[in-house]
Amino acid sequence: xxxxxxxxxxxxxxxxxxxxxxxxxxxVFSVMRLVNFAxxxxxxxxxxxxxxxxxxxxxxxxxxxxxxxxLAAYLMERLVFRPxxxxxxxxxxxxxxSLGIILxxxxxxxAGTRPLPVQVPAILSDRLVLGSFSFSILxxxxxxxxxxxxxxxxxxxxxxxxxxxxxxxxSDLDMTKLLGVKPNRATVAAFVLSGVLAGVASILLVSSSxxxxxxxxxxxxxxxxxxxxxxxxxxxxxxxLGGLVVGVAMSLLQAVLPGDLVxxxxxxxxxxxxxxxxxxxxxxxxxxxxxx
Amino acid sequence: MSxxxxxxxxxxxxxxxxxxxxxxxxxxxxxxxGSPSLQAVAQLGLVYLVxxxxxxxxxGNSGIISFGHMxxxxxxxxxxxxxxxxxxxxxxxxxxVPEFITSTQLGFVTxxxxxxxxxALLALVIGPVLMRMSGLSAGIATLALLLIAQVVxxxxxxxxxxxxxxxxxxxxxxxxxxxxxxxxxxxIAILYQYSRSGRLLRASRDDYLxxxxxxxxLVRHRVGAFALSAGIxxxxxxxxxxxxxxxxxxxxxxxxxxxxxIVMLIIGGMYSFNGAVVGVVIVSVAQEILRQFSTGVEIxxxxxxxPVGTDAIVLGxxxxxxxxxxPGGLLGMREWVIGRLLPSDDEIxxxxxxxxxxxxxxxEPHKVLH
Numbered sequence: 001x002x003x004x005x006x007x008x009x010x011x012x013x014x015x016x017x018x019x020x021x022x023x024x025x026x027x028v029f030s031v032m033r034l035v036n037f038a039x040x041x042x043x044x045x046x047x048x049x050x051x052x053x054x055x056x057x058x059x060x061x062x063x064x065x066x067x068x069x070x071l072a073a074y075l076m077e078r079l080v081f082r083p084x085x086x087x088x089x090x091x092x093x094x095x096x097x098s099l100g101i102i103l104x105x106x107x108x109x110x111a112g113t114r115p116l117p118v119q120v121p122a123i124l125s126d127r128l129v130l131g132s133f134s135f136s137i138l139x140x141x142x143x144x145x146x147x148x149x150x151x152x153x154x155x156x157x158x159x160x161x162x163x164x165x166x167x168x169x170x171s172d173l174d175m176t177k178l179l180g181v182k183p184n185r186a187t188v189a190a191f192v193l194s195g196v197l198a199g200v201a202s203i204l205l206v207s208s209s210x211x212x213x214x215x216x217x218x219x220x221x222x223x224x225x226x227x228x229x230x231x232x233x234x235x236x237x238x239x240x241l242g243g244l245v246v247g248v249a250m251s252l253l254q255a256v257l258p259g260d261l262v263x264x265x266x267x268x269x270x271x272x273x274x275x276x277x278x279x280x281x282x283x284x285x286x287x288x289x290x291x292x
Numbered sequence: 293m294s295x296x297x298x299x300x301x302x303x304x305x306x307x308x309x310x311x312x313x314x315x316x317x318x319x320x321x322x323x324x325x326g327s328p329s330l331q332a333v334a335q336l337g338l339v340y341l342v343x344x345x346x347x348x349x350x351x352g353n354s355g356i357i358s359f360g361h362m363x364x365x366x367x368x369x370x371x372x373x374x375x376x377x378x379x380x381x382x383x384x385x386x387x388x389v390p391e392f393i394t395s396t397q398l399g400f401v402t403x404x405x406x407x408x409x410x411x412a413l414l415a416l417v418i419g420p421v422l423m424r425m426s427g428l429s430a431g432i433a434t435l436a437l438l439l440i441a442q443v444v445x446x447x448x449x450x451x452x453x454x455x456x457x458x459x460x461x462x463x464x465x466x467x468x469x470x471x472x473x474x475x476x477x478x479x480i481a482i483l484y485q486y487s488r489s490g491r492l493l494r495a496s497r498d499d500y501l502x503x504x505x506x507x508x509x510l511v512r513h514r515v516g517a518f519a520l521s522a523g524i525x526x527x528x529x530x531x532x533x534x535x536x537x538x539x540x541x542x543x544x545x546x547x548x549x550x551x552x553x554i555v556m557l558i559i560g561g562m563y564s565f566n567g568a569v570v571g572v573v574i575v576s577v578a579q580e581i582l583r584q585f586s587t588g589v590e591i592x593x594x595x596x597x598x599p600v601g602t603d604a605i606v607l608g609x610x611x612x613x614x615x616x617x618x619p620g621g622l623l624g625m626r627e628w629v630i631g632r633l634l635p636s637d638d639e640i641x642x643x644x645x646x647x648x649x650x651x652x653x654x655x656e657p658h659k660v661l662h
Contacts, residue, residue: 102608267443
């Protein structure tokens with residue numbers, strides 16, 4: 001019994017990170033119908049900022065990571081995606097895929113393709129023992145941080161003017177423009193928020209893996225896409241739920257699958273995504289994909 | 293043969309003839325006078341031409357994005373490995389493979405044909421499921437397909453040696469062999485493009501609702517195009533196996549060619565066969581030049597050396613610029629046609645109006661004389 005509870009807690013903590021990434025993807029998707037492969041760039045960037053600033057304290061490092069990913073997100077919107085706004089779905093997909101490859105190649109050109117070690121505070125790798133349970137500190141911190149981020153994001157979206165503008169842009173771009181709201185502001189805000197969430201996620205990811213390499217972001221962004229599809233493309237609560245579902249599913253599959261099938265775990269997950277797209281394209285909480 | 297079929301066939305022949313003649317001339321030139329390394333570059337270019345033509349056959353005709361076609365390249369490549377590795381080596385490397393496969397060794401052409409057929413069959417099986425999607429769903433589902441292929445190929449150790457490198461594929465591909473395959477495969481792709489099914493699919497690409505409302509069963513035609521393009525990509529994967537002589541199913545084995553064929557198609561023109569050919573030639577040449585620079589090139593006494601990976605950055609940037617300023621690619625929807633026997637596509641907005649316009653030209657010529 002304890003084993004299963006721990007498996008689920010581990011899954012939830014992994015899922016919380018996926019949720020942060022997936023919410024970022026969903027935010028950008030909802031304001032400009034863009035599935036952003038280049039989101040992987042933020043995750044990787046965070047790791048490299050941690051490497052580059054290893055002399056500073058972890059708190060300062062984390063702040064720098066958030067700043068860097070916010071700036072990168074702003075530049076990405078301004079330089080690449082603003083000129084492409086209103087383009088076809090296919091153009092946007094290909095553009096973001098190319099941008100993702102560019103960022104990954106820039107990292108491998110400047111820092112090499114091999115993983116670089118990252119120093120993380122030792123306390124994160126300790127374990128907390130409560131009775132017969134033993135949790136890693138990192139998984140508890142991850143859950144707490146993700147919870148704070150979700151609450152913060154909800155507050156921003158619900159109670160600030162920019163949050164209102166983002167929600168309006170997401171629900172009806174043309175009507176919003178007619179009402180005199182500048183779409184650029186909302187789009188920039190969505191990108192910056194998604195970048196910051198990815199920055200948080202990258203600190204958490206790197207804290208658990210202790211290394212960073214150019215392709216690291218790609219795998220996680222794929223998982224985030226899966227989470228978005230499961231939760232419903234463009235729905236933020238859906239993305240959060242999808243992230244948690246994927247995390248727990250991965251953790252349970254890992255525990256349940258017999259030894260020679262464990263390697264196929266991810267294939268099962270991808271297969272589940274195709275099934276989801278066929279049987280319930282709207283996802284658990286989303287609108288129908290046919291509308292987008 | 294009806295008038296319409298004659299027109300389509302004649303246009304197809306012209307679309308094929310001009311780029312393939314130029315390509316053949318170029319390859320003969322390289323084959324006769326080029327250095328061995330240049331010939332290897334040309335071979336790789338031809339392999340990519342097959343992959344891109346395969347990708348184009350689905351994406352260009354149907355207008356549906358796919359990130360998954362290189363899954364079929366992988367299937368084709370490993371099929372060729374299973375068939376073409378010498379018997380003795382095969383038995384020791386691949387213990388799980390049934391006797392009837394390990395005890396025979398097929399040649400270059402036969403194993404490529406089998407590789408293409410296996411991939412096409414696989415696509416026929418999964419096509420009816422995948423082809424119900426379009427737009428974003430199709431993009432994500434095909435990406436999932438690619439990742440499934442990667443996991444399955446690298447986990448089936450008895451069949452593929454898993455993540456280890458599978459060696460021993462003979463070097464049976466010559467430049468001429470590759471050229472012949474390119475000529476045949478591009479002819480097949482063109483025949484499809486100008487066939488009734490290809491025309492219907494292109495009409496649906498340009499106006500989905502109009503095509504469906506006149507009763508075209510799109511899923512069936514999409515599955516057909518999907519299987520054909522998967523077969524071509526499988527054959528291209530087979531050629532790649534012969535070219536590399538070894539295979540390893542890393543993530544980049546699948547993702548690098550996915551990126552390359554997309555770049556090639558975007559630069560040349562997503563909806564035109566000649567665009568695909570032009571894109572492959574331009575990108576292959578650019579890739580080779582950048583590769584030369586990454587080993588160091590002497591310019592005016594200085595050695596300029598770009599780090600490995602620069603080519604992906606340059607090509608990615610080129611793609612982004614192209615998507616922003618000219619999303620249709622260099623050729624857009626146009627095909628090159630020798631002479632002006634028939635109206636070329638640049639005078640016609642899209643293929644769904646093409647038929648009507650032909651009719652007008654033939655029955656009421658005064659209407660098009662300005």
